Amino acid sequence: MAAVADTSQRILDIAERLVQTRGFNGFSYADIAQALKVTKASLHYHFPAKADLGARLIERYEANFVRALAKIDAQASDAREKLRRYAAIYEDVVRDNRMCLCGMLAAEYGTLPKPMRDEMRHFFDANEKWLVGVLQQGRKDKTIRFSGTASEVAQSLVGALEGAMMIARSYGEVGRFKAAADRTLAGLAA
Amino acid sequence: MAAVADTSQRILDIAERLVQTRGFNGFSYADIAQALKVTKASLHYHFPAKADLGARLIERYEANFVRALAKIDAQASDAREKLRRYAAIYEDVVRDNRMCLCGMLAAEYGTLPKPMRDEMRHFFDANEKWLVGVLQQGRKDKTIRFSGTASEVAQSLVGALEGAMMIARSYGEVGRFKAAADRTLAGLAA
DNA sequence: GTCTATAGGTGGATAGAC
DNA sequence: GTCTATCCACCTATAGAC
Numbered sequence: 001m002a003a004v005a006d007t008s009q010r011i012l013d014i015a016e017r018l019v020q021t022r023g024f025n026g027f028s029y030a031d032i033a034q035a036l037k038v039t040k041a042s043l044h045y046h047f048p049a050k051a052d053l054g055a056r057l058i059e060r061y062e063a064n065f066v067r068a069l070a071k072i073d074a075q076a077s078d079a080r081e082k083l084r085r086y087a088a089i090y091e092d093v094v095r096d097n098r099m100c101l102c103g104m105l106a107a108e109y110g111t112l113p114k115p116m117r118d119e120m121r122h123f124f125d126a127n128e129k130w131l132v133g134v135l136q137q138g139r140k141d142k143t144i145r146f147s148g149t150a151s152e153v154a155q156s157l158v159g160a161l162e163g164a165m166m167i168a169r170s171y172g173e174v175g176r177f178k179a180a181a182d183r184t185l186a187g188l189a190a
Numbered sequence: 191m192a193a194v195a196d197t198s199q200r201i202l203d204i205a206e207r208l209v210q211t212r213g214f215n216g217f218s219y220a221d222i223a224q225a226l227k228v229t230k231a232s233l234h235y236h237f238p239a240k241a242d243l244g245a246r247l248i249e250r251y252e253a254n255f256v257r258a259l260a261k262i263d264a265q266a267s268d269a270r271e272k273l274r275r276y277a278a279i280y281e282d283v284v285r286d287n288r289m290c291l292c293g294m295l296a297a298e299y300g301t302l303p304k305p306m307r308d309e310m311r312h313f314f315d316a317n318e319k320w321l322v323g324v325l326q327q328g329r330k331d332k333t334i335r336f337s338g339t340a341s342e343v344a345q346s347l348v349g350a351l352e353g354a355m356m357i358a359r360s361y362g363e364v365g366r367f368k369a370a371a372d373r374t375l376a377g378l379a380a
Numbered sequence: 381g382t383c384t385a386t387a388g389g390t391g392g393a394t395a396g397a398c
Numbered sequence: 399g400t401c402t403a404t405c406c407a408c409c410t411a412t413a414g415a416c
Binding site: 021022023025026099103104106107108109110111117120121124147148152153155156158159160161162163164166167168169170171176179180183184186187 | 311350
């Protein structure tokens with residue numbers, strides 16, 4: 001077992017949830033301070049500026065996401081099963097009444113500092129890269145069928161899942177997300 | 191020709207663009223005042239609170255959207271052509287580097303006042319209702335094919351388009367949206 | 381309807397003691 | 399590392415003159 005999470009990690013945990021539920025412009029250091037029972041000033045020791053906190057947030061989120069994708073690769077071999085598990089990650093987020101961190105930031109794109117913009121896109125690039133691999137594998141072994149390039153399908157898939165989760169969350173209906181995700185994946189059946 | 195837009199309408203025009211590019215939490219009365227060259231206090235005469243402005247914004251947006259849908263019904267008879275034009279409305283928004291007003295608000299759902307939440311969902315309900323009509327028409331005359339209910343397909347469609355536009359805007363690539371939209375509609379070909 | 385002036389609050393951020 | 403104290407910019411909103 002790891003030691004008790006250090007303060008920086010706990011700050012990130014709280015901030016992550018806040019961004020996923022309220023957006024980067026929808027929370028303040030005061031919110032984190034209250035939840036962690038420290039003063040706002042203490043937070044600035046760990047993350048000098050809010051933009052720094054935001055950047056570290058995306059980095060950690062992507063690292064965790066990439067780990068989850070590696071786990072899928074290790075546990076599943078069938079391409080369609082991999083996609084099913086990929087969608088399940090999203091579904092868990094919706095079930096927790098959250099939005100994908102980077103999906104949320106994509107909406108706030110117009111107000112984000114440059115470093116956060118770049119890291120947000122890097123997250124989507126990583127997602128699409130992984131999906132392209134799975135799609136090509138599935139096309140090769142005839143378990144998945146699609147027209148056009150794997151890259152186009154991957155981008156379409158990410159957009160559909162992000163959009164579905166955004167709207168499902170507004171209705172508080174996980175079923176809405178699940179139905180849309182299942183339908184989207186069904187369109188790739190061989 | 192209509193007379194010069196009155197002040198309330200001009201405020202709404204400016205605020206609409208601000209919400210679509212920066213989000214409801216990403217702009218202030220000061221931004222509108224600067225663009226309109228009036229003082230912040232003047233704005234409160236027209237919209238006492240920001241929540242009022244937000245509510246009027248959604249109402250007008252939905253009314254304009256519904257009008258656009260009626261125009262599609264009047265000009266096109268083929269169901270697939272209607273869907274094509276529906277997607278074209280979204281595409282124009284992306285081309286203008288904006289996000290759908292209600293798609294943006296869906297992301298900010300967690301911080302919105304109740305009236306705005308309700309009106310935002312009403313917008314999506316209206317979208318889905320119109321789409322259900324088109325889908326049923328297309329299924330009846332064999333121009334569109336899908337499994338499950340028309341309602342499920344409509345919800346999936348709205349989510350896919352909103353998500354695609356959100357991500358495409360972050361990349362500044364209209365082509366990304368167009369490719370995803372075309373692919374989604376292609377999945378409904380009879 | 382629009383203005384000046386201002387209230388009252390919150391935002392992110394810093395200095396310096398402990 | 400965390401605190402107190404504080405700064406200053408900005409926010410939404412109101413009162414009252416014009």
